[in-house]
Amino acid sequence: MTTLDEDLEDAAAASGGPVHPGLRRARAWLSRAVEPGTVDLWRYVDDHGPVEAVRRLRDGRAPDTVRSLIGARAEQDGTLADLQRAERCAARLVIPEDDEWPHLPLHALTLAVAAEPDERRHQTERTKALVPPLALWLRGPGRLDELVDRSVAVVGSRASTAYGEHVAAELGHQLGERGWTVVSGGAYGIDAAAHRGALAAEAPTVAVLSCGVDRPYPAAHGALFARIAETGLLVSEWPPGSAPLRHRFLVRNRLIAALTRGTVVVEAAARSGAQATARRARDLGRSLLVVPGPVTSAMSVGCHELLREGELGAQLVASAAHVIQAVGSFGDDLAEPASKPATARDGLSDLAARVLDACPVRSGVSPERLAAVAGCDVLEVLRVLPALELADLVQWTGTGWRLAPPPKVRAGGGSGAAP
Amino acid sequence: MTTLDEDLEDAAAASGGPVHPGLRRARAWLSRAVEPGTVDLWRYVDDHGPVEAVRRLRDGRAPDTVRSLIGARAEQDGTLADLQRAERCAARLVIPEDDEWPHLPLHALTLAVAAEPDERRHQTERTKALVPPLALWLRGPGRLDELVDRSVAVVGSRASTAYGEHVAAELGHQLGERGWTVVSGGAYGIDAAAHRGALAAEAPTVAVLSCGVDRPYPAAHGALFARIAETGLLVSEWPPGSAPLRHRFLVRNRLIAALTRGTVVVEAAARSGAQATARRARDLGRSLLVVPGPVTSAMSVGCHELLREGELGAQLVASAAHVIQAVGSFGDDLAEPASKPATARDGLSDLAARVLDACPVRSGVSPERLAAVAGCDVLEVLRVLPALELADLVQWTGTGWRLAPPPKVRAGGGSGAAP
Missing domain, CATH: 1.10.10 (Arc Repressor Mutant, subunit A)
Structure with missing residues (x-):
């Protein structure tokens, strides 16, 4: 068994050919050493390449400003344990150097991070910054780039109503039925209903998690996650075993927006996270689609707020056909x-x-x-x-x-x- | 008792002062002789004045193209009977020469009729043409110009749901409570709920009818119309006793749009009259406000269609506050x-x-x-x-x-x- 540093040295010497195990190990190390959404770390990796970046972070050659983002974790190495733990639950680490990496959808994040200022104190705070992921842990048979090529995010409140769940499930079902991948966050309420609708149509669906793919949260969704992992994908930026910390939900949300062609908000309370979801979709150049509801329902107030704010460019959708009309084009929907x-x-x-x-x-x-x-x-x-x-x-x-x-x-x- | 022709002669000779009875009688005669919405007739009256126009129509001096619009009715005179019938139900005829005439709101129709082409075959068909009324029969204590100064139309499907009726009643109530007049058509469903909401707030409300003000339609709304006539107004272009013919509903609708600052559509089925309502509001420069509903409700499909058609400029409203924000301005809402x-x-x-x-x-x-x-x-x-x-x-x-x-x-x- 080679050590991380030996593997990195090998990888640094390797040229061309398939992805070197040291390269994958470098990315695995980064995924544990640093929280996603960190502008300066992403830039350092982009400048030096992941292998060289990790070597410099470990041997002290990296500048203090970057090294301070990692702290004591620079000396640790849990990469083999993480990769083995992933293997035990049939998960794998996919990195930008793999064919499966969804370069096209994530390009919007690359553009966004390029627009961030140099000085850290002027940069967007980490939970809101639009920074590409350094690596993704995947569990399930789906191929990520193919699944997200024609995908729509369906998101909404955890405290959903029967109406919202019905609509989310119906959207998930009809989108799935028509060859669209439903991407959501696996949470209670709207997220789960959308995933379940897609599964009912025997369509693969993608849950982007803010915890390890072997440790799905909420725990009560264990069976749902298992079903998703049978045909679709569980996706996470955090290595196996990671806990679903609160700030990670916010960081995760940018991925749901970036991976999909548009985001459908099904139910949202007044002054909820819906505004943030909307702005993120707009900033990434994605369609923001909003399902209205009874004006008497507190869970539709946030949706109606979005639709009333002309500046956000939100579009009202009442059916899967409306969603597809917005995110697809007739030509796109037929190959060749x-x-x-x-x-x-x-x-x-x-x-x-x-x-x-x-x-x-x-x-x-x-x-x-x-x-x-x-x-x-x-x-x-x-x-x-x-x-x-x-x-x-x-x-x-x-x-x-x-x-x-x-x-x-x-x-x-x-x-x-x-x- | 003077004959119509004597009265007209008197009126023609009169100058200045209060409205001559012959002038009112001329307008009463026109209101029975011709269906509203007739471009050429309105222009003829506008060119010659109502007294001279009626004299010419009766003695054969009017051009055939205009006279043919009236036919055999040119010889008849039911004006005294109509005015007496109105008096019996405490109704009155209000004409453009009266102070009470709502000149400002109806100006949009004057502009619209001016834009109609000269040749009849190129003109908008009568049921859709935006032509000012020649006279209005009113029943109730309200003063028309004052009531419609701060007014909103609340309209929608006759086949409404409990949700739509609840929302219409709540809007009617809150608008009434805040000094806004609810104008509607007195029909089953949304119209009635909006009127009732306003009445529950002890606010005057205006029903614009397509039949005589003494003969409200639908008959089952007799009690509702009686309550409206206690504090607000029943309004009609047709003389007392007129029947609610189907084509008259369409002609009447332009008045509801023109008299108000904006139209709120509460429920509408797919491909219903909602599109026509919307275009009319837009053509008259009025706000088009639309209440969303459950996407699972057939009665909200028309509303969502309006909100999806960006070109119509429809605005989503979920409360009376939204409506007032759209049609009023903060300054307007406080006198002085x-x-x-x-x-x-x-x-x-x-x-x-x-x-x-x-x-x-x-x-x-x-x-x-x-x-x-x-x-x-x-x-x-x-x-x-x-x-x-x-x-x-x-x-x-x-x-x-x-x-x-x-x-x-x-x-x-x-x-x-x-x-």
Whole structure:
């Protein structure tokens, strides 16, 4: 068994090829040594590379301003224990040097951290700073970059009402059904309802935690987290065993916003964290989508506040179709846009486009359900389905209608293929 | 008893002074002879004056294009019967030549009709055209111009839910309590709930009908209309006895929009008349305010549609305070703005301004109610009340807090007063 410092030395000497174990170990060390959201530490790692940064932090060559962020933890090394603990619960550490790293969504954080001033006292405080993660602990079979490529955050109050939970579950279900990944925080209330809705649609869902992926919080959600980890992902910036400290929730929230194309707020009390959620989404260039509710419900007051504040650019959404309309585009939702005659989709009537948008990716559904989702009546659905089927846009499964699978990529079309 | 034609001749010869009975009779004749909303007829009356217009229409001098709008009714004269019938139910005919005529609110219709093209086939169809009324039949003690000066329309579906009715009644009550007149159409559902809310606050309310003021429709609202007519007003463009024909509802709706500073839509089904209501409010330069609801409620779908269509400029409102914020301005809400030191109000904190906005005009209310309306907690209310009282902005009635009455106008301040 090599020591951390030997591994780092090896990694520093290595060039090219697959990710060196020392590199992964350097990132594991950073994930325990420093709380995420620290601007100066992230910059130091960015400047020197993770291996060199860790070596300098450990042998005292790093400047005091950076070293002070780590303190006594500089001498400790729990990396092997952390990596082994992760392995025991089928978790893994994914780092920016891996193919799976979601570079594109996280780019917004890279831009944001670049805009932070140099002097620490002028920087955004750590719980609010938009700083990219240094590494992510993942548990579950999902591939992170693929899962978040078409994803939406569904968040809201822990003290939710039956109405809010119903709406979150229904959104989660319909988004899942239509091939969108629901990302949330695994908390009580809206978060859990959204995850459960997605699971009910047999869609993978992603819970971004503020504790170790082997130690889900709240404990009462143990079964829920286990189900999420069967098909989707539990994600955390903190190494296995980490406790869900209060300030970590705030730091975690930036990841939920950054990983997704938009954030849907389902219920929020007056002057709750909803304003912060909204500003973060806006600062990251993400859509902020808000579900209204009864004006008599205290749990919708925060949502209505968001919708009344024009400056935030919040959009009212009342259905999964509205969400997809906001975060996706019709072209995006079909792979290989060039492989079908442009006219097949471009020529669709509003009604046909709505019905098509209502079709799930996986299991087929009845025309009645399509009508409910598309917001039209069943006769209208029955009128447009034949045309959609003729255009190879939808498919009858024997029990219901779903989107037709994208056609196979034509062979030999890529450049650099073997002759 | 003079005939109509004699009366008209007299009126034509009269100059200055109070409104000549022949002039009122000319307008009464027009109100029966022609359906409101007719661009060419309104222009003809505007060009020649009502007395001369009626004489020409009756003796055949009017151009055929205008005369054809009236047909055989040109020879008939039911004016005396109409005026007597009105008198029997304590109704009266108010005309643009009366002081009570609401010139300012209706000016938006004068501007709109001026924008209509000359050729009839290019004009907006009658049920949608924005044409000023030629005369208004009123029943009740209220003075129309004063009642609509600070008024809001509260409208919505006839097939309302308990939620919508609760919200409409609460809005009607709070608006009434704070000196705003609720204007609606007297229909089942939202309209009735809004009127009833205002009545419960002992505030006058205005029902604009599409039938005679002595023949309220729906008949089941007889008692409601009688209560409205005790303190507020029933208003109609049609003479007593007129039936509530379907097309008249549409024509009537422009008046509800024009008379008020803004329209609040409480519940509306998908693809209902809500879009038309919205466009009319916008075309007349009025605020369009929309109450959201559960996304699971079919009766809120139309409201959410309005809020999603950015182009309409609809604003979400969740309380009477939001409505007043949109249609009133703080200065407007206190008479004689110059009579108090500007600093008393200008220096108010956001919280104090909200609490002040929450105070009713008439009966005093508890700090708990102020807190509920202002959206803050009771301790905050109790903290700002002393300062508001010291500034003479609020008053303790012995049982509750209300707005302090505006100070008396200083004597001798007017020009042209007797020496």
